[in-house]
Amino acid sequence: MSQNFVPVNEPLLNGNEEKYLIECIRTGWISSDGPFVSRFEELFSDRVERKYGIAVCNGSVAIDIAIAALEIGQDDEVIMPAHTIISCPAAVVRVGAIPVLVDCDIRTYNMNVADVEAKITNKTKAIMVVHIFGHPVDMEPIMAIAKKYGLKVIEDAAEMHGQNYKGKPCGSFGDVSTFSFYANKHITTGEGGMVVTDDPLLANKIRSLRNLCFKPEQRFVHDDLGWNFRMTNLQAAVGVAQLERLSDFVVQKRKMGRMYNELLKDVPGIQLPLEYTEYSENIYWVYPILIESSMNCDAKMIMSDLLLDGIGTRPFFWSISQQPVFNKMGMFLGETYPVSELIARNGFYIPSGMAISDDQIYRVANMVKKAILKYIN
Numbered sequence: 001m002s003q004n005f006v007p008v009n010e011p012l013l014n015g016n017e018e019k020y021l022i023e024c025i026r027t028g029w030i031s032s033d034g035p036f037v038s039r040f041e042e043l044f045s046d047r048v049e050r051k052y053g054i055a056v057c058n059g060s061v062a063i064d065i066a067i068a069a070l071e072i073g074q075d076d077e078v079i080m081p082a083h084t085i086i087s088c089p090a091a092v093v094r095v096g097a098i099p100v101l102v103d104c105d106i107r108t109y110n111m112n113v114a115d116v117e118a119k120i121t122n123k124t125k126a127i128m129v130v131h132i133f134g135h136p137v138d139m140e141p142i143m144a145i146a147k148k149y150g151l152k153v154i155e156d157a158a159e160m161h162g163q164n165y166k167g168k169p170c171g172s173f174g175d176v177s178t179f180s181f182y183a184n185k186h187i188t189t190g191e192g193g194m195v196v197t198d199d200p201l202l203a204n205k206i207r208s209l210r211n212l213c214f215k216p217e218q219r220f221v222h223d224d225l226g227w228n229f230r231m232t233n234l235q236a237a238v239g240v241a242q243l244e245r246l247s248d249f250v251v252q253k254r255k256m257g258r259m260y261n262e263l264l265k266d267v268p269g270i271q272l273p274l275e276y277t278e279y280s281e282n283i284y285w286v287y288p289i290l291i292e293s294s295m296n297c298d299a300k301m302i303m304s305d306l307l308l309d310g311i312g313t314r315p316f317f318w319s320i321s322q323q324p325v326f327n328k329m330g331m332f333l334g335e336t337y338p339v340s341e342l343i344a345r346n347g348f349y350i351p352s353g354m355a356i357s358d359d360q361i362y363r364v365a366n367m368v369k370k371a372i373l374k375y376i377n
């Protein structure tokens with residue numbers, strides 16, 4: 001393997017991260033009681049135009065808390081994309097509710113909004129929207145359907161820091177919206193997440209659920225079961241420093257995306273990400289490539305060739321409909337979601353983290369070209 005390995009992601013931590021972390025250590029505020037946590041919550045919720053932000057320890061538990069706060073439970077149905085991370089259906093299945101899947105669009109990889117209404121039954125409680133890879137879901141029709149049928153909207157904006165839908169921030173649409181700050185996100189806290197809402201009652205409930213549901217008047221007495229999903233002051237310190245640079249990060253990611261678009265535009269047999277939809281400009285959370293069905297190779301083959309050339313990659317999400325864990329539970333058997341199932345096999349993303357250099361982008365693009373051309377007759 002090449003000595004100059006290009007990892008699929010590398011965060012950029014050269015702002016105030018070190019300074020704020022030192023402040024935590026010098027003051028002793030290292031767990032979740034600490035000034036950076038509330039500062040991060042306030043700054044981040046302002047940024048996404050929400051009244052309340054509740055920091056948690058990752059983007060997966062942010063979804064668990066959203067489901068609990070909305071009191072989704074046994075046999076309730078939640079409509080969601082088949083092309084998403086396991087965290088989305090897992091949170092639903094864990095409370096005895098049922099994920100109802102919709103396929104995704106082959107150009108944006110986002111859920112087919114036009115398919116949502118047909119999936120509504122008298123058990124449907126919520127629509128879980130997941131913005132994928134850098135383009136938002138078309139939110140207007142989703143909000144109209146939710147209003148028409150009295151459904152809750154959970155908006156998983158894990159990958160969407162700094163993105164807008166028709167000028168309004170992603171994360172400002174759901175009854176509850178969630179974010180992740182894992183190291184591959186536009187801004188990171190190492191591990192971390194945030195739940196945002198405008199509803200004061202929901203915000204209180206989420207805060208309580210995050211902190212074991214301690215009774216405010218009598219500590220160590222609990223009327224409900226919660227979790228310890230708290231974010232530490234150390235993580236929030238990094239988050240505040242990262243947030244200071246979010247706008248620059250978005251500019252940088254768009255520059256990276258445009259460079260790849262230009263360098264790869266003449267490579268046959270692959271689909272590159274859209275730069276624009278009618279409602280947004282891509283923020284390139286990652287740079288996804290889809291191998292066209294006419295090619296006699298799949299993502300696995302290209303990814304292993306790239307690895308030999310020192311290029312890190314990741315596959316697309318595996319379709320939820322074909323997750324062994326759910327199929328073993330008897331779920332989604334006999335159902336097909338052709339696009340989600342196809343892109344799971346033919347899609348992968350290339351190095352696209354915040355710290356990627358222009359030189360690395362050129363190298364990755366050359367290697368992608370070489371790997372694909374091997375399969376072109």
Ligand SMILES: Cc1ncc(COP(=O)(O)O)c(C=O)c1O
Pocket residue numbers: 058059060061084085087130131156158159180181182191192193
């Ligand atoms: C759409 C989406 N939702 C949720 C998550 C889970 O976030 P975390 O890794 O912080 O648990 C991710 C992680 O990448 C994601 O992409």
